[in-house]
Amino acid sequence: MPPDAAAFFINSPAFAAVGAPNARIVAEYPARDLLLSGWLLGEPVIAGRAAVVEAAVDKGRVVLLGFRTQHRGQPHGTYKLLFNAILLGSSQRGAT
Incomplete structure (x- = not known):
């Protein structure tokens, strides 16, 4: 996936994971000039x-997606985030 991607954001959360010991920021919004169109x-x-935040929870993990990675089938560049959360979820710690 390229280092920058466009995302469709509507009434969606943005996360503040500062200081969370078991959380890792996977993607973040720029500090300015967010609007592309x-x-x-x-x-x-x-x-x-x-x-996007990945966090360890008990024996598993959770991936928080703060925007619509699949919005109307249009944002092909962000599908990878959704598919990775689904497909790779059980391949990490706590997998059964």
């Missing part, structure tokens, strides 16, 4: 925040 309301709310 359309319109943006509330840029300061998501600017610089985590968009």
